[in-house]
Amino acid sequence: MSASADPTLRERLRRAPAFGADLPAFEPDEAPADPHALFEEWVLGAIDAGAPAPQAMTLSTRGADGTVSARVVVLKDVTADGWHFATDARSRKIHDLTADATVAASFYWPTLARQVRITGWAHAMGAAASAADFLERSPASRGAALATRPGEPLGSHAELVTAIADATARADEDRELVLPEWQVWVVVPEEVEFWQGSPERAHVRVVYRREAAGWTRTRLWP
Numbered sequence: 037m038s039a040s041a042d043p044t045l046r047e048r049l050r051r052a053p054a055f056g057a058d059l060p061a062f063e064p065d066e067a068p069a070d071p072h073a074l075f076e077e078w079v080l081g082a083i084d085a086g087a088p089a090p091q092a093m094t095l096s097t098r099g100a101d102g103t104v105s106a107r108v109v110v111l112k113d114v115t116a117d118g119w120h121f122a123t124d125a126r127s128r129k130i131h132d133l134t135a136d137a138t139v140a141a142s143f144y145w146p147t148l149a150r151q152v153r154i155t156g157w158a159h160a161m162g163a164a165a166s167a168a169d170f171l172e173r174s175p176a177s178r179g180a181a182l183a184t185r186p187g188e189p190l191g192s193h194a195e196l197v198t199a200i201a202d203a204t205a206r207a208d209e210d211r212e213l214v215l216p217e218w219q220v221w222v223v224v225p226e227e228v229e230f231w232q233g234s235p236e237r238a239h240v241r242v243v244y245r246r247e248a249a250g251w252t253r254t255r256l257w258p
């Protein structure tokens with residue numbers, strides 16, 4: 037078969053399935069009054085369903101010059117305050133958030149055809165929470181964090197591997213060693229939108245908005 041008979045990238049993108057086959061139901065009228073509670077239901081559902089990387093949160097920020105940027109981080113917890121993630125204060129995302137606390141975060145669990153979008157602002161948690169998070173990490177993961185110099189040009193991969201091995205040995209030796217730049221941040225929601233895909237395309241979309249009196253909940257056209 038000639039190469040030209042192969043489907044093009046364009047064709048393959050259109051054929052690739054976006055959702056799982058067996059999608060859960062979602063009835064917004066029966067959903068909790070608080071988006072934190074509904075999010076907890078959905079993320080636990082994703083974990084229980086074996087969805088890959090259920091804790092992967094796409095975090096979008098805007099820098100001082102207005103440039104926007106998105107990346108995946110691990111969701112560490114959800115509390116009444118908001119959605120927690122941990123990172124290095126020298127990273128671009130923290131430079132951005134220090135200049136402009138406005139943030140967006142999103143989750144997509146393809147096998148369940150569920151998306152959650154959050155907009156709001158972010159703030160750092162204190163040194164104690166950040167240190168506790170750092171010390172919960174495995175020695176290898178502490179080593180990788182201690183070794184890195186986020187976003188700086190790197191000469192070779194070997195340089196990184198050596199730096200991680202050295203730092204992991206230090207982390208192994210000193211179980212209390214904390215990277216001073218390690219920080220836990222919280223995304224405080226102003227708006228949280230839940231989207232449930234349906235095979236008939238009658239997707240269900242509901243948005244929670246924070247008002248003075250509490251959360252409002254509105255169904256939206258998809």
Ligand SMILES: Cc1cc2nc3c(=O)[nH]c(=O)nc-3n(C[C@H](O)[C@H](O)[C@H](O)COP(=O)(O)O)c2cc1C
Binds near residue numbers: 105111123187
């Ligand atoms: C699945 C996955 C999980 C990640 N988790 C984190 C994380 O929890 N914290 C973090 O700082 N970077 C994490 N990263 C790396 C970030 O996506 C990003 O590359 C890095 O933090 C630098 O981003 P920045 O320069 O925009 O700040 C993760 C990447 C992937 C693909």
